[in-house]
Amino acid sequence: MMKYQQKFSIKMGRIVFIFVSLVLIFGCSKDKGIPQHTTWTHYGGSPDQSKYFKSDQITKENVSQLEVAWVYPTGDEMPYFFSPIIVDTTMYVMGKNSSLIAVHVETGEEIWIHAGLMGLTRRGLNYWESKDKKDKRLIFTINNTIQAIDAITGQSILSFGENGYVDLRKGLDRDHTSIRRIQPLMPGVIYDNLIIIGSAPGENYFSPPGHVRAYNLLTGEMEWIFHTIPHPGEFGYDTWPKDAYKYVGGVNVWSEISVDTERGIAYLPVGSPTYDYYGVDRIGSNLFGNSLVALDAKTGKRLWHYQTVHHDLWDYDLSPAPQLLTINKDGKTIDVVAVATKHGFVFVFDRVTGEPIFPIEETPFPSSDMPGEEAWPTQPIPSLPSFTKHEVTKENLNPHFPDSVRNFWLERLESAKSGLFVPPSDKYETVMMPGALGGSNYGNTASDPDRGILYVQTQEHVSIYQLKKVEPPKINLSDNEIQRVKSLYASSCQTCHGADMSGGSGPSLLNIGEQLFYDEFKNTITNGKGQMPGFVHVDEETLRALYRYLGGNPRSFNFRRNMDTSPPEGPVVASGGATIKPDTTRGAAMTDYPENVDHPDVRYTTDYGLEWPGLAAPPWSSLVAYDLNEGTIKWRKPIGQDSLYVQGDQSKGAPGGVLRKGMIVTSTGIVFATAKGGKLYAFDADNGDLLWETTLSHEVNAQPSIYKHKGKEFLVINATSNFTRDSYDHSKKPGALPKGYVVYAIPEAK
Template identity: 45%
Template structure:
């Protein structure tokens, strides 16, 4: 299977058909506004504003704060600013318009289904004369359009203001419980181009790419990411795979070359993430960077980073467009960071790698029925940004208990560990970077004209072990016992046997019912809640039994014989194929820190004019360790991403120390840092109103991690600091979840360039 393809004669005709020229990214957008998710259509997370720079960044002060309530899904919204108006998610996951200079509410749009919302950003469109201005966002399985001036639903869009995203996927719409992504679509001309978050469990829907008319909501084009008969790539799957394979979806950001009309889609892994006996082949277009004609959805080229993915190594960050100097010439490129620690750099018109990417042999699978790809693509340049091996010598030296440290060392020593792309097996298998490591959503940014890319990444190993997934059988016993059995069959692999979860990404379910309520649990199980899939085979009665068990786990004493059968299910039942599954396998010690030695997160600067790493530094710290003088560890499990500015700065927030920092983009040196009352989790946005430059970042009280003292501060009933701007709610507690906005004092301001 070729690593990259350009569609044969199509590639040769592309220049004439699209009038492609060598148009630099800097020319297609001036980057002085933040009217799009991630700043602009090129997803650069870059601002050309210079008022805040290296010389004055230490003078930053909080200008205002907007509280956003206790929204469980608000964990990384990237505000959009159009003129003097900022659009955000507010209390109860309402869409809110704010005065971008003061934070004063202009209007609030309440949602009927607020729990499942596009929680990372929003899409904005306006007509050429500016008379029609719209916002697009999703809740549940619906795409909504509202008036950006008033917040009112636009009745002429779709069915009274919304479009059902379940329709048109070739499956029964009523069988689709999870489709809408937390990442917004991308508006291009008069289209809203949509990805999806399908889940990657058995039975998930396909991740078709689709474009809708922004005025009417009518479907304009569809691209099948699992090809149908007769379509390019169909032969890389079993013949009927398009009928049952799901995933292969774009849940990260979509990027568009505005001048050329090319849309770039980072695609995810197919179902099931870690076992693929039912999808033998390279599985196009999974794990691909896919280029389509944005206006028509026609295939242009693809690059596949992982053949027949068995590691959940989906592309989770948006592609970056920039111009570099290569072999003495200016070349427009697209750079895509992966969970596996590689940065892939391709010519954005042809998909040809800028530096050779070679196929190398990788370990085979030892699982019955599995056919792992014998080779995988390895970039020869630039070098990887994340660690790609984990040995007994790499155990975290700060694990407090020597016995636990030795236990983890032995587990690593005994595991199957043949390097990058070791397939998951029936015994413990090391995955490094783990499926939660490397570059995730929002993690990369670019200086488009300078040819630099900056990547926030995690060094986080996983330990995978496949087990046969037990087929459904009749249940017996009390509701609590039935719920316990259902939990072991469906939830244990991720939330663990004793409900303890795998923080910070997979929460503990201990006391979950009083914490979040029955309705929310029922909705999450039925409809999914990323990264948790929807459990479509559970009946309402099953869910009731599961909730009964979660309410009082001690009441569910399952007979030993039943437990034994659950642990050793039959290899097949009724002629049905065996399905294997595994948890995500995050490797943490009991104090909540990674099993691998630090740094646990890094910020890496790439000079793509040379194909080299210019610098790499730890990203943040862990508060408790820093208090003991243990520094340069990097933050644990940062979420969100970074923003780069022409003022020479990189802004980044970290969870485990609740800090927002400004780094020197030329050296990686920390120039400014501010401890926040809540943990920043989003992508910062940089904007200007009336000649004043602002920085805004979303933050919330995060899960309390062992090894961090952030929780006591974040959950305090005391108001956070004199300049925090937090307001008190009806209970008298300070509201710290929301949007923190910084600017220079009035005396330090000068006109930005």
């Protein structure tokens, strides 16, 4: 079936090629309002998400002269993951208790503040302007809605949608009142008068479907929907059980969508179906899960697709932005789209037809020993060299381990299985390299589009899985968990936060689990905050129990809510966005299969197994340059700094930290890359030589931005996160900068 599907896709692609060629001859719908690669009005710079900038000032020769030009402090202790966008003389950032702030690009002076936008998508927003430039809008998602703000005044546009918002829970062919989470973690992409947007519905059983939609930027009307889980009669429906579309979730685009604005094609990196690691209720190849899908951006019609993982059992979403490049191969100039994957491969296709540029072979892999599971017998392996390891062995264990840890793992590996596409089991551990957070992820691809060079940030991050039989998701704590949590609270928390959690010398903790992401909660407990010390002795199981005790769900990604609603200092023009009408018909979340639907009697689950990120030898994070004209790796360099497991002198740590961030490629031949440890690098794009390096006062966890004003170029780095205990805290050093957006420039000659 799969071979037929891939051949059918290519055949249809040739038909599309003829059609699109005619469109190009008689005029296309290219948006000429904002030139590409000379501004930074999108998350990735331009709609193609290339992170590429046409520079003429910052060069290889002078990049080492970069200095801090100004800093915009965020004004609170919250970490922000927001990637600034720049329009004309205004930069839009997030800070001051989840406020959206417009600042001047030359000085950082505040222009306006729209306060109190708790729940706004953490990674950024979109900008759109009318052709006459009289209507300028910031489009963003917040608390499961799309909203718009006037980019000049900072006021909510209440004519958008219904009283200023569009409810993203509606239109998904599920009871919208039962949907708790749907908004994406990343901004959408603008094409013409549309915003094309994905979702992050969660990864549990019965999560909502991740259908991709496009909305009119003026009215808020949904213009089209692409069913990533096909409905009856749609292409790909036969790759699932007949009723799967009624209960399967995920298959979503939670990351970056790229658009070829000249051809009007949107490229979707589609994620995994739920449940990620056990697929008995979704036997089949599961289109369009784990697929690169090309759509007509104006209509949502599928043009072609390619599935990079069949019947995914490893959470190998496609998440980095597909990169649009022009290559010269065998004397032919070809416009291509390249996508990097979590499991360490690069797939390259003709941008119009979908035909592979480099051979891809369907390769046999092990079957599953789980009852009822049908792991797909083959998986597509491209001929381009991989950028990650695919196995943890005794030989490649982390050499920095002390003997006790090394011996522990030598014994553990005896009973575990490791290797590419080894299916998870309940009988043994599978040590997956890369794991769920490994390989290439959001923000981790960039390109020099005209030279055919692809840049990939990659992480050698292990996941350890073992399936366990479970009942429907557990809500209540067991008696043992309650006793353990109460004991911890009484001994470590009660003095400051009160016996009833209502506060004392410390703040109230009532329902704090509904206000924080689990990772943020965990970071606060283990590392401390303000006057609160860190409690590094608390084990993961107790942490999760404590979080649930305080009202949270460790497997969810609750949208941040901050209880402090007082307006920040500065030019506040509005607060809270559009008023969302209270939901008086809130239905129960879906927790079981619909009636009269065949389904397995038993479900299995596993945690993410992220406790040993540096299990294999470093470097754990690298920047890799591919020459797609030749199909070779051009160079590879470790990035980041990490003290993880390093024994003895830890002044330098291990090369290549376990967390990777983002990059920018310039036409002057520089690759700027951020990495763990507050690192900012400038590499020579041709050979990977390090041209410049600096360390910021706070951790970096966002895509950098770059822009030009009055002939001068500025590089923007969001340095607002806390250093973790396995990196080096530079925030306490003399001369440290405040948390904020740090702007670099070449100083003017004196």
